[in-house]
Amino acid sequence: MSIRYRLDNIRTTYGSRTVLDIERLTLHSGCLYILTGANGAGKSTLLSHLALLSPPAAGNIALDGETVHWSNGSLLRLRREVTLVHQSPYLFTGSVATNVAYGLKLRGVHGDSLKQRVEDALALVGLPGFGQRRSRELSGGEAQRVALARALALETKVLLLDEPLANVDRETSELMGKIISTLPARGTTVVMTTHDPEHLERLQGERIHLVAGRLDAPRANRSTSFDEGEKQPCLLSPKPAASFLTA
Numbered sequence: 001m002s003i004r005y006r007l008d009n010i011r012t013t014y015g016s017r018t019v020l021d022i023e024r025l026t027l028h029s030g031c032l033y034i035l036t037g038a039n040g041a042g043k044s045t046l047l048s049h050l051a052l053l054s055p056p057a058a059g060n061i062a063l064d065g066e067t068v069h070w071s072n073g074s075l076l077r078l079r080r081e082v083t084l085v086h087q088s089p090y091l092f093t094g095s096v097a098t099n100v101a102y103g104l105k106l107r108g109v110h111g112d113s114l115k116q117r118v119e120d121a122l123a124l125v126g127l128p129g130f131g132q133r134r135s136r137e138l139s140g141g142e143a144q145r146v147a148l149a150r151a152l153a154l155e156t157k158v159l160l161l162d163e164p165l166a167n168v169d170r171e172t173s174e175l176m177g178k179i180i181s182t183l184p185a186r187g188t189t190v191v192m193t194t195h196d197p198e199h200l201e202r203l204q205g206e207r208i209h210l211v212a213g214r215l216d217a218p219r220a221n222r223s224t225s226f227d228e229g230e231k232q233p234c235l236l237s238p239k240p241a242a243s244f245l246t247a
């Protein structure tokens with residue numbers, strides 16, 4: 001059991017308007033969190049903080065016990081532990097394989113190992129053999145799955161998904177839901193947003209509910225708030241697999 005994120009006294013403002021105000025939020029390794037809330041409640045803003053892409057106006061974020069310093073070289077290193085998949089993910093012109101390989105190449109993966117990880121990731125999202133397809137010729141649902149494959153290939157400690165199941169058909173949604181559900185058992189911290197109550201039921205994650213930028217009903221977020229000695233109910237696996245793509 002380990003604490004992945006600890007957020008303290010987070011306040012985010014746009015002009016004079018406070019859009020996020022979170023006193024304490026603790027997220028663990030090996031957990032799936034479902035982030036809910038009405039339009040404008042602050043879900044994407046919270047995801048962008050967790051992705052370490054934008055700093056809050058005030059407050060502290062620690063990832064794996066390391067406080068994030070927003071202007072320091074360690075930020076890039078910490079960012080590599082986190083992958084954010086946007087609701088309308090951007091795929092580069094070119095092949096699907098080029099897209100999936102992109103982040104891996106940046107991390108120094110090349111040759112046969114790169115090829116294998118790309119193929120494995122595509123197979124995982126149910127698109128085996130799609131590597132040579134042109135990304136611009138994909139349907140919306142296929143593009144969404146390629147974006148998920150690109151994220152999964154990186155095997156980061158944290159996967160943040162902004163409405164990953166919103167624009168896909170039921171079959172794809174069920175497939176992606178199943179894939180997402182397997183990740184916590186491998187040690188990954190997954191945070192995904194949804195507006196669909198069915199996903200809450202189906203994915204069985206720990207719910208984080210935002211109302212106008214604040215955590216709603218502390219009881220609903222009980223398991224996300226760490227108190228010494230409190231049982232952590234969402235810890236699924238004490239031993240993350242070395243590589244889930246080959247597991």
Ligand SMILES: Nc1ncnc2c1ncn2[C@@H]1O[C@H](COP(=O)(O)OP(=O)(O)OP(=O)(O)O)[C@@H](O)[C@H]1O
Pocket residue numbers: 014019037038039040041042043044045046
């Ligand atoms: N760049 C920005 N400038 C000004 N206000 C912003 C900006 N980005 C977000 N906001 C405001 O911050 C609040 C939270 O927005 P956010 O996108 O985090 O909500 P959300 O819960 O993700 O909404 P949705 O479900 O519609 O995607 C909203 O009131 C939004 O208008």
